[in-house]
Amino acid sequence: MIMNHHKWSLGRLLTFLLLIVGAAIVLVPLLWTVSTSLKSPAEVFQDSFFPKEWHWDNYKNAVTAIPFFLFLKNTLIILIPVMIGTVFSSALCAYGFARFSFKGKRFLFLVLLATMMLPGQVTMIPMFIIFKEAGWIDTFLPLIIPSFFGGGAFNIFLIRQFMRGIPKDLDEAAFMDGASRWSIFTRIMLPLSKPPLIAVSIFTFMGVWNDFQGPLIYLNSTTKYTLALGLSMFKGMYNVEWNMLMAATVLIMLPAIIVFFFLQKYFIEGISLSSAMKG
C-alpha cells in the first residue's frame, strides 16, 4: 500500500512537471504577443521579454490605424444573422430527422452525412459565379444567406443525435393533448436541446469569427472587410509596426478566448460529440 502510494506520487510529480513544461510552451507565445503589443517601437527589437514601459496607447493607435470598429461592425452584421439562421434551421431539420418517419429518410440522411465529406473547394467556384451573377459580390449576402438553408450537415447531425435521446413520451403526450408539431418543436424540443444548441452556437461564432477565405473571396472593398480579413491586410498596409500589429492581433483573439472561457463546457462537449459520428 505504502509502496503503491509512493509510486503514485512520483508518477504524479512527473506528470505535473511535463504538464507545466507543455503549458509554458502554449503560454509563452501568447504572453510574448501581449507583451510586444505593449512595447514602444524601439523596444520591439530589443532583447527584453516584458515591456519596460507599458504603452497602452498602442491599442488606441491600432484601432484607428485599421478601422477596427468598422471591421467589428461588419463582422457582427455577418455573425448575428448567421448564428440565428444556423441554429434555427439546423434544429428544424434535426427535429425532422429525429422524430418523423417518411419515405426516403434513410437515404436522405445518408446524403446528409455524405455531404460532410465534400470539400468546400468543389462548390466554392460555382457558388462564386452564382453569387456574382446575382450581383451579390462585395455584399455580405453570400456569407449570410446559405446559413438559413439547413445550417450545415454537421450541426444537424449533432442536434439530431441529442434529440433522439429525448424520451418520446414527452412529445407524444403533448401531441395527444392537441399540441401542434410546431409548438412541440418550439416548446418542448428546443428548450430540451440546449446543450447541442449552445455547442452549435459556439461553433458558428468561432467559424464566422475565424472565417478568412469566405470574406477574402466575396468582399472587395476595404470598408466591407471583416476583422479577420482586415487584420491580414494590416500586415501589408503598414510596413509592419509590430507593436501595433500585435495589439490588433490581441484584440481579435480576445473575444474568441472569452467565449471559450465562459462556455468551455459546451465547447468541449460539442467537440467530443463530433468524434462520435465515427459509426
Place this chain on the structure above:
Amino acid sequence: MRNSRSERAGYLFILPWFLGLLIFTLGPMLFSFVLSFSKWDIITGIGSIEFVGLDNFKAIFHDELFYQSLKVTFIFALVSVPLYQIVSILIALLLNMRTRGMKLFRLIYFMPSVIPAVAVSMMWIMIFNPEYGILNRALAWFGIEGPAWLQDPSYALGALIVMGMWGVGNTIIIYLSGLQGVPEELYEAAQLDGAGSFRRFMSVTVPMISPTIFFNLIMGIIGGFQYFTQAFVMTNGGPLNSTLFYNLYLYNKAFVSFEMGYASALSWILFAIILIFTLIVIRSSSMWVYYNGDDERD
C-alpha cells in the same frame, strides 16, 4: 406511426436543408463538373464558356506547380498528421490523470485551438522572425543560430508544421473524451495480469481509442488538403513555392488568374484524392479499429 400527415410534417421540417442541398451543394457540384471540362475566364459573360473536353486535366498533369502543390500538401500531411496524433495522445494521457489543477491545465492546452487562424498566423510571423523573433532568441541562449524560418525555402514548410503543433487543442479534446470512455475495469484486469504501464497502454488504451485515432486520421488528411489561411497570410506559398499548398494553388488559379475551368478541374482532383484516402482509412479500419459492441445501429 407513419401516416401521411406526419410524413408531410417530416418533409416540411427538413425542407430548408433539402433546398440548401439543391441550391448550394448539388447544383454547384453539377456546374463545377461542367466547368472542369470548360475554359472560362469569368470576366466575359457566362455565354463565353467554351467546352474543351479533357484539356484542363491534360494541362494539369503537365503543370509543374500542380505537382509542387501536391508535394507540399503530401509532405505536410504525412509529417503533421502522425506527429499531431502522437503529441495529442500524449498530452491527453497527461490531462487524463486525476491531479489537482487539471481543469486549469486543460483550459490552457485547449485555448490555442479557439484563436482565429489569422491571429495565430500574425503571432507566429513575429515568433519566426529571424532577427528579433522569440524562437531564434531562445535558440541563441543555447548557442544555436536559428534559420530564417519562413524566409528559407528549406525551413518554411517545417515552420508551419511546428506552428500547427501549437494548435492541436481540438485533437486533444477528442482524445481525452476517447480516453475517458475506456472502462476502468480493463486497466485493473490488465494490472492483475501483471501488465506494466506501457503494456497497458498498448493493449488496452490503444485498441480502445482506435476509433478516435481513426476519426482523427481522416480529419487530419482532409485538413491538410484544405490548409489555406496560414499559408496565404504567412508565406503566400513562398519562398520558391515551398509552401504552395494545394488549396492555395487552387485559390490562385480561380481568384487571382480567374481560370475557372482549370480551377474547377483542380477541385475535382482534390475531391478524388480526399475520397481515395478516406476510403483507404475506412477499408483498412476493420484491421485495426476496435469497436465496442455498444454502438447504435440505425
